[in-house]
Amino acid sequence: MNTTLRTEITVADICEGFVYNELEGKGLFGLAGKLTIQPEYQRNYIYADGKKDVAVIESLLKGYPLGLIYFVKVNADKFEVLDGQQRITSFGRFVTNKFAVKDENGMEQYFSGIAADKQALILNTRLTIYECEGTESEIKQWFRTINIAGIPLNDQELLNAIFSGPFVTLGKEEFSNSQNSNIQKWSAYVAGSANRQDFLECALHWVSKENISDYMSRHRFDTNINELKTYFNTVIEWVSGVFTDVLSEMRGLEWGQLYEKYHGTAYNPANVSEQVQKLYSDPYVKNRRGIFEYILGGSVDTKLLDVRVFDEATKKAVYALQTAQAETNGVSNCPLCALGHDANKNKSWKLPDMDADHVSAWSKGGATDIKNCQMLCKTHNRAKGNR
Numbered sequence: 001m002n003t004t005l006r007t008e009i010t011v012a013d014i015c016e017g018f019v020y021n022e023l024e025g026k027g028l029f030g031l032a033g034k035l036t037i038q039p040e041y042q043r044n045y046i047y048a049d050g051k052k053d054v055a056v057i058e059s060l061l062k063g064y065p066l067g068l069i070y071f072v073k074v075n076a077d078k079f080e081v082l083d084g085q086q087r088i089t090s091f092g093r094f095v096t097n098k099f100a101v102k103d104e105n106g107m108e109q110y111f112s113g114i115a116a117d118k119q120a121l122i123l124n125t126r127l128t129i130y131e132c133e134g135t136e137s138e139i140k141q142w143f144r145t146i147n148i149a150g151i152p153l154n155d156q157e158l159l160n161a162i163f164s165g166p167f168v169t170l171g172k173e174e175f176s177n178s179q180n181s182n183i184q185k186w187s188a189y190v191a192g193s194a195n196r197q198d199f200l201e202c203a204l205h206w207v208s209k210e211n212i213s214d215y216m217s218r219h220r221f222d223t224n225i226n227e228l229k230t231y232f233n234t235v236i237e238w239v240s241g242v243f244t245d246v247l248s249e250m251r252g253l254e255w256g257q258l259y260e261k262y263h264g265t266a267y268n269p270a271n272v273s274e275q276v277q278k279l280y281s282d283p284y285v286k287n288r289r290g291i292f293e294y295i296l297g298g299s300v301d302t303k304l305l306d307v308r309v310f311d312e313a314t315k316k317a318v319y320a321l322q323t324a325q326a327e328t329n330g331v332s333n334c335p336l337c338a339l340g341h342d343a344n345k346n347k348s349w350k351l352p353d354m355d356a357d358h359v360s361a362w363s364k365g366g367a368t369d370i371k372n373c374q375m376l377c378k379t380h381n382r383a384k385g386n387r
């Protein structure tokens with residue numbers, strides 16, 4: 001790969017013909033049409049937060065360097081931004097009056113409202129740009145290894161770069177477009193932000209059964225995303241059909257895996273909802289995120305709920321009482337050992353060798369209360385399980 005250092009290009013040059021697409025949140029073109037600011041392998045513009053974009057303008061006004069910018073030379077007259085898209089889009093948006101910065105008196109000022117010398121200072125700033133020429137794979141390899149200034153690319157953004165092509169473009173149109181009206185519905189079940197590719201990543205994660213890069217490489221040149229879309233929508237419809245309640249703990253669960261495991265089972269949404277409400281209001285359930293899988297699996301695996309256990313004081317008190325009674329009766333202090341016929345019939349267990357057990361099982365309504373606590377030897381407690 002060849003690189004050429006360019007130091008004569010100014011902010012004004014880049015901003016000539018700058019186009020920003022508000023809907024897609026992308027800086028599109030600059031440098032009089034010669035520069036593509038957001039090629040398809042780039043991430044969406046994420047500096048429009050009133051902080052990072054403002055910091056870019058403040059740097060320019062103070063004469064601080066903006067850092068290195070990299071262009072890929074596509075041909076003699078065409079360039080793509082490899083690194084620097086966020087910074088370029090920030091000053092492009094400012095120069096075209098898309099946002100304001102505070103002046104020394106704390107007043108919000110748009111570009112057109114600031115003093116002419118300050119306008120000139122920004123426009124005449126020379127940038128430090130490396131033009132890179134190389135094969136697509138060389139450039140992408142390199143793109144993957146450089147540490148992008150500001151916010152590093154996350155995993156999905158890197159994969160989008162590596163497998164750029166029609167499939168990624170269509171995938172981003174559907175899943176990384178914050179203007180897509182479905183995003184809000186999806187957010188009930190999927191965590192993260194569309195701009196940072198979290199929805200695309202989730203859709204790929206589900207359809208590929210957790211093997212995203214393999215899936216992306218196989219579908220790289222597909223001109224449709226039908227399978228991806230259909231599978232994602234099927235999972236979402238399944239979840240929202242089974243669970244009519246929308247609860248914050250649902251966000252980000254492995255719905256794809258749960259769909260695979262349980263979509264063949266019939267559920268009555270009204271019953272499911274009743275169970276959800278009951279478990280939600282149960283003070284013994286420590287892990288509410290486990291409620292959904294617990295119900296899907298037939299309300300058996302209480303480990304998923306991390307049910308609150310007896311505290312140490314309760315265990316000690318019950319142990320002392322049981323042991324005293326057992327000594328009087330000359331039997332084991334584990335009531336189940338005491339009923340048996342083997343060598344443990346008279347064994348007196350030490351506290352660390354015993355576990356607390358719900359006499360009446362928690363899942364059958366038994367409380368985590370001293371009155372419902374008995375100490376069993378570890379073997380019997382395990383054998384009793386979730387009766």
Ligand SMILES: [Zn+2]
Pocket residue numbers: 334335336337338376377378379380
């Ligand atoms: Zn026992």
